[in-house]
Amino acid sequence: MNMHTLLMGGALAVLLGSASDHDIASPSTQYGAHPVLPAPQQYLVPPMRVPPGVGWSDGKTPAVPAGLQIQAFATGFEHPRMVYALPNGDVLVVESNGPEAPIYRPKDYIEGKVKALAGSSAPGGNRIILLRDSTGSGKPDVRTVFIDHLNSPFGVVLVGNDLYVADTDAILRFSYTSGETITSPGVKLTDLPAGPIDHHWTKSLAASPDGSKLFVGVGSNSNITENGMAAEAGRAAIWEVDRRTGFKRMYASGLRNPTGVAFEPQTGKLWAIVNERDEIGPNLVPDYLTAVREGAFYGWPYSYFGQHVDIRVEPERPDLVAKAIVPDYALSSHVAPLGIAFSQASSLPARYRAGVFIAEHGSWDRSPLNGYKVVYVPFRAGRPSGPPQDVVTGFLTPDQKKSQGRPVGLAFDNKGALLIADDVGNVVWRVSARGG
Amino acid sequence: MDRKFSTASAVKRTPFVHGELPAPYIMWGNIPMRKGMSRIRSAIHPRIVGLGATLLIGAFATDVAYAQSDLFQWENFSIWLITAGLALAAAAAVALIFDAVQHRISAIDWARFCGFTGATLLSILNAFVHSRDAYTAVVPQGVILSGIVTAILLALGWWRGWSIGIAPSFSAEGERS
Numbered sequence: 001m002n003m004h005t006l007l008m009g010g011a012l013a014v015l016l017g018s019a020s021d022h023d024i025a026s027p028s029t030q031y032g033a034h035p036v037l038p039a040p041q042q043y044l045v046p047p048m049r050v051p052p053g054v055g056w057s058d059g060k061t062p063a064v065p066a067g068l069q070i071q072a073f074a075t076g077f078e079h080p081r082m083v084y085a086l087p088n089g090d091v092l093v094v095e096s097n098g099p100e101a102p103i104y105r106p107k108d109y110i111e112g113k114v115k116a117l118a119g120s121s122a123p124g125g126n127r128i129i130l131l132r133d134s135t136g137s138g139k140p141d142v143r144t145v146f147i148d149h150l151n152s153p154f155g156v157v158l159v160g161n162d163l164y165v166a167d168t169d170a171i172l173r174f175s176y177t178s179g180e181t182i183t184s185p186g187v188k189l190t191d192l193p194a195g196p197i198d199h200h201w202t203k204s205l206a207a208s209p210d211g212s213k214l215f216v217g218v219g220s221n222s223n224i225t226e227n228g229m230a231a232e233a234g235r236a237a238i239w240e241v242d243r244r245t246g247f248k249r250m251y252a253s254g255l256r257n258p259t260g261v262a263f264e265p266q267t268g269k270l271w272a273i274v275n276e277r278d279e280i281g282p283n284l285v286p287d288y289l290t291a292v293r294e295g296a297f298y299g300w301p302y303s304y305f306g307q308h309v310d311i312r313v314e315p316e317r318p319d320l321v322a323k324a325i326v327p328d329y330a331l332s333s334h335v336a337p338l339g340i341a342f343s344q345a346s347s348l349p350a351r352y353r354a355g356v357f358i359a360e361h362g363s364w365d366r367s368p369l370n371g372y373k374v375v376y377v378p379f380r381a382g383r384p385s386g387p388p389q390d391v392v393t394g395f396l397t398p399d400q401k402k403s404q405g406r407p408v409g410l411a412f413d414n415k416g417a418l419l420i421a422d423d424v425g426n427v428v429w430r431v432s433a434r435g436g
Numbered sequence: 437m438d439r440k441f442s443t444a445s446a447v448k449r450t451p452f453v454h455g456e457l458p459a460p461y462i463m464w465g466n467i468p469m470r471k472g473m474s475r476i477r478s479a480i481h482p483r484i485v486g487l488g489a490t491l492l493i494g495a496f497a498t499d500v501a502y503a504q505s506d507l508f509q510w511e512n513f514s515i516w517l518i519t520a521g522l523a524l525a526a527a528a529a530v531a532l533i534f535d536a537v538q539h540r541i542s543a544i545d546w547a548r549f550c551g552f553t554g555a556t557l558l559s560i561l562n563a564f565v566h567s568r569d570a571y572t573a574v575v576p577q578g579v580i581l582s583g584i585v586t587a588i589l590l591a592l593g594w595w596r597g598w599s600i601g602i603a604p605s606f607s608a609e610g611e612r613s
Contacts, residue, residue: 042568042572043568044561044564044565045564104512105512105515105516105567106515106516106519106563106567107515107567222569222570223569223570224569224570225508225569225570226508226511226569226570226573227508228507228508228509279568279569301570311571311572312568312569312570312571312572312573313570313571314506314570314571314575315506
């Protein structure tokens with residue numbers, strides 16, 4: 001019997017398979033409209049590789065290619081996640097992190113410890129800081145708390161004199177006057193799906209070109225429905241919110257975690273960056289950039305990139321899988337795109353003026369690491385026209401053992417320089433044309 | 437070697453009437469013992485093995501409930517039951533060493549030891565399977581593993597309870613054998 005038990009154990013171990021790092025295709029096989037998608041794996045222990053976040057030692061900066069320069073615009077933040085440039089040149093920095101995650105399983109406890117190691121658990125300020133460069137030196141000389149006591153804020157957008165902030169549980173409207181600090185309390189425009197789990201807590205925000213509607217990206221409440229389908233009500237979707245009435249409707253669904261929404265300037269169409277699912281392989285599933293079609297279903301949780309069924313979801317929904325559409329542009333797997341900025345306001349060299357910048361926060365369940373950089377995807381006629389190009393790199397130490405910073409939110413300031421929120425380095429970086 | 441506790445047979449040889457113990461006897465609880473005979477100390481580990489086995493068997497029940505209902509909370513019950521069962525397995529291992537050192541058992545029954553160890557190793561494997569997300573955390577590998585573990589534990593428990601050791605025996609003179 002004992003021998004029997006041992007044999008059974010051995011047989012099962014083989015059956016269950018084990019993860020290995022070899023034969024991982026390069027991320028470049030997963031760029032664009034037709035990523036190579038390997039067969040899914042099921043792990044006993046998903047590969048976790050998390051470089052500890054150590055911050056930047058004095059004078060060190062990320063790297064940029066020739067023709068660009070980078071400098072720290074401001075430092076010493078409390079987990080800055082988003083940057084937003086106001087028309088008068090003031091820059092808002094959203095200091096934020098998610099609410100405390102509940103421990104539903106032993107795994108939640110272990111993952112919490114791993115994320116703390118990576119610097120992802122640092123408490124956020126739950127506030128918005130205003131930076132003002134009144135002398136034009138490229139460094140702000142005014143720094144004030146603009147809005148305090150927010151609840152895990154992320155998205156920010158100004159429409160006329162109304163400043164909208166997407167807390168994790170609601171969109172708030174503040175009355176804004178150029179040059180002044182917000183004094184009146186925010187008015188709730190509408191509730192958003194939040195606690196008590198709030199697994200993907202960021203609520204990304206953009207306003208339609210005519211200013212009448214707000215678009216909100218709401219992430220799923222799990223990796224792949226392990227907290228039950230009831231917890232996913234209203235999630236993994238982009239909502240359209242009427243700016244005047246607060247009335248909202250689901251604009252598109254099946255988008256696991258749409259961490260950034262933005263309007264493509266040439267066509268005026270809505271685009272989103274989406275973080276796809278984990279734990280079925282180092283090259284599955286690619287995160288993506290896509291135009292968001294009204295009423296469309298993008299697959300989560302039942303399938304990915306069209307009709308690739310995820311066997312972890314039960315009961316199956318072949319009816320929904322059949323209508324799942326393929327996103328436009330894969331960014332490769334686990335890069336974790338968190339920031340998006342189209343280049344219409346760019347004063348960077350000409351080769352960076354007709355596309356979109358995407359901040360890739362970086363992988364945690366993949367070896368070798370992927371992401372940890374800001375890339376540029378060129379566009380032509382309102383569509384991606386080539387592979388992503390590295391723009392800001394060097395967030396990892398050269399040996400890839402530690403992360404000095406991780407890029408999150410992106411914005412162009414009123415001089416056309418690219419601002420980057422770095423939530424491990426606690427810095428806002430400014431990338432501008434060299435000599436410009 | 438007599439594997440049974442020998443107290444009863446020792447007592448039988450010298451009949452007595454309750455309350456009128458012959459001189460060399462004292463009462464230990466309601467058990468008459470010959471003076472100089474060491475107290476019979478029972479092993480600790482079977483109690484912990486029994487508790488741990490109950491939890492691991494419970495995980496099979498919650499796995500079956502999950503497989504039939506797709507309700508995620510059953511899977512959460514399973515992984516906590518398995519985790520707690522494994523914690524008790526670790527405690528039982530410590531208790532087994534304690535029992536051996538204290539001569540609460542005279543020897544380890546290696547056949548049973550292998551059975552319980554096999555169930556523990558399969559449960560460790562199962563804890564990793566149950567740490568996957570959603571359906572494949574349970575079906576099919578998780579529920580198969582907890583089913584095998586349940587079969588092993590029920591067989592061992594039904595066969596001879598939760599002891600992994602061989603109980604010490606005593607001679608009529610009260611000496612340890």
